[in-house]
Amino acid sequence: MKSLYCAILLTLTWSALICGREPTVVVFDTDITGDVDDVLALAMLHSLSDRGECEIRAVTVSKIHPLAASFVDATNTFYGRPDIPIGITHNAQKRDSRYLSLIKTRDNGELRYPHDLVMPGDAENAVTLLRRTLAQADDHSIVLVQVGLAANLADLLDSKPDSASGLDGVSLVRNKVQLLSVMAGAFSPVNGNDHYLEANVRNGIESMQRLARYWPNEVPVHWSDFEVGITLRYPRESIARDFAYRRHHIVRESYLLHSGPDHDRPSWDLTSVLHAVRPDDGYFELGPSGRVTVGDDGFTSFKESEGGRDRLLAVRPESVARVIATLRTLVSQPPVQPCE
Numbered sequence: 468m469k470s471l472y473c474a475i476l477l478t479l480t481w482s483a484l485i486c487g488r489e490p491t492v493v494v495f496d497t498d499i500t501g502d503v504d505d506v507l508a509l510a511m512l513h514s515l516s517d518r519g520e521c522e523i524r525a526v527t528v529s530k531i532h533p534l535a536a537s538f539v540d541a542t543n544t545f546y547g548r549p550d551i552p553i554g555i556t557h558n559a560q561k562r563d564s565r566y567l568s569l570i571k572t573r574d575n576g577e578l579r580y581p582h583d584l585v586m587p588g589d590a591e592n593a594v595t596l597l598r599r600t601l602a603q604a605d606d607h608s609i610v611l612v613q614v615g616l617a618a619n620l621a622d623l624l625d626s627k628p629d630s631a632s633g634l635d636g637v638s639l640v641r642n643k644v645q646l647l648s649v650m651a652g653a654f655s656p657v658n659g660n661d662h663y664l665e666a667n668v669r670n671g672i673e674s675m676q677r678l679a680r681y682w683p684n685e686v687p688v689h690w691s692d693f694e695v696g697i698t699l700r701y702p703r704e705s706i707a708r709d710f711a712y713r714r715h716h717i718v719r720e721s722y723l724l725h726s727g728p729d730h731d732r733p734s735w736d737l738t739s740v741l742h743a744v745r746p747d748d749g750y751f752e753l754g755p756s757g758r759v760t761v762g763d764d765g766f767t768s769f770k771e772s773e774g775g776r777d778r779l780l781a782v783r784p785e786s787v788a789r790v791i792a793t794l795r796t797l798v799s800q801p802p803v804q805p806c807e
Contacts, residue, residue, distance in 0.1 A: 491521040491744045492608050494600055496593075497736070498530040498615025498667070499539060500562040503725035506542065507701060507798045508614055508736035510718045512744075513546035514800040521744045524609070525600045527554040527593040529616040529671075534567040540584035541570040545717050546802045553584060554596030559618035560670050566724040569717065580717050593619040594626050594636075601643040602632035612743045613649040614736035616671035617678040620647075624681045641683040648743035650735050651675065652759065652767035653693040654779055662766055665693045669765040676761045684776045689742060690759060691780040692767075695751075696735030698782055699790055701798070703731050709799035718798065737794050742780060750790050754779040 495512060499505035515521045526543070528535045536553050543551045572579045584590060597619065601609060613620055626636035634642065650667060657663035668675045682688060707728065710719040726732050742751055756775035760768050769779060782790060 488520070490516075490519055491610050492524050492604065493521050493743060494525045494527070494597065494609055494611050495523060495740075496527045496529055496611065496613040496615065496619050497539075498562070499528060500530045500532045500535055500564045500567065502732075502735075503566060503722050504696070504701075504732060504734060504736040505614060506566070506718055506721045507732075507734070507794075508612075508740045509539070509542055510546070511737055511740045511794070511797045512612075513543075513548065513802065514797045515740075515744050516548070517546075517800065517803040523548065523551055524604070525552045525554065525596055527556075527597060527619045528590075529556055529593070529613075529618045530559055531556065531561040532564055532567060533587050534564070534570060536587060536590035537582055537584050538567045538570050541580040541582035542717055544582050545580055549583070552596055552600070553590050554593035554619070555587060555590045556593045556618050556622070558622070559616055559674070566721040569720055569724060574715075579715055594622045595629075595631075597623045598626055598629060598636070598639060599631040601639050602634075604643050606642055607645045609644045610743045611644055611647045612739050613647060613651070614739050615650075615667055617649075617651070617667075617674040618671055621674035621677035621681075624677060637681060637683055641685050644686050646743065646746075647682065647686060647688045648691070648739045649688060650691045650696065650739040652690055652761075654690070654767060654769050655692075655694055657693055657697075663693065664765045665767065668761060668767055672761065672763065672765045675765070675767075676763075679759050679761045682776065686776070688759070688777045689739075689753065689780060690769075690777060691735070691738040691742065691751075693735070695738050695780055695782055696733040698787060699734040699738060699794065700731035701734050701737070702791065702795060703729060705795045705799055709795065712801050734791075734794055737798070738780065738782075738790075741790070741794065741797075750786060750793065751780045751782055754781060
C-alpha cells in the first residue's frame, strides 16, 4: 500500500513538473487557537506540498496562546517537515483553545505528537521571520495566505529596514509578494444581517484596517469571506472514516476535541489555501476589481473600481460538491514518508 501511494504521488509530482507548474511558495499566517479549520488548512498545505504543488516557506501565528507555536511544530513534524520556521506575535488577541493541549498527550511516556519547539520563547518574532523570509525569496514569488487576524501582516507593513533587508515593510511586500489570499470579512448579508461583523476582523479591527489601507496596490488581495466558508462545510463522515490509516491522527483528534463527531465544520480557512495554490482550477469565481475598507466597528465593505487591488471569491452552487470533495481529499491525505 505504501509503495502504491508513493507511486501515485510521484506521478502527480511529475505531472506538475511536465506541465511546467513550479510549486507555489507559501507563507501561512494563521490564528490557530480557537477554530479547528486552521488545523485542516495546515494539513492541506502539507498534502499539496507532498504532491509537489507548493512549498511551505514559513508559518506565523496571529493570536497568542502558549501552545500555539508548539502545536504548529507538532503538526509540521507529523507531516514530515519539522524544520519549517515558525513565528509568533506578542501583540494580538489572547485566545483559549479546545485542542492545542493535544500536543501534551503522552503514550507510554512518549509524546504522541513529537515536537521540539516547546516554549513560546523558542519561536521567532513573526515580523522578523516574515521580513527574512521575504528578503530571501525571489521577486514576486511569495503567496501569502492569511487565515486569521491581520496582526502579523499589518505589523510587517509598518516594519522598518533591518539586517534582513534595507526595504521597509510596504516595499518588501511590493517586491516579493505576488498574491495575498485572505479569509476575512462578510461582504453580503449573513442570515438576514446586512451588517455582520466577521470574527477575523472583529477581533483585530485596527490591524485589519491597517492591512486594507496600506497593503500596496500592486499586489492583489483575494478575499474569501464568511459566506464562502459557510457554504463549504467539511463533512463529518470524513472525520469518522478517512483517517483510519493512523491510530492517532492530529487532524482527526483536533477536530473531535473542537467540534465533536456530529458537526460539519465550515471550511473558511481551507478556501483561502485552495485558491492560493490552485487559483486556475475553477473552484471559485473571482469578482470584479475594487477596494475593501474596514469600518471602526469591524464591518467590511467592497466598492468596485477599475484596476482595484481587491477581488472577492465566490463559489457557484454547481461547484460546491466538487470543492468539498477536493477539500476532503487533501485534508485526509496520508502524510508521505520517505519512499523506498
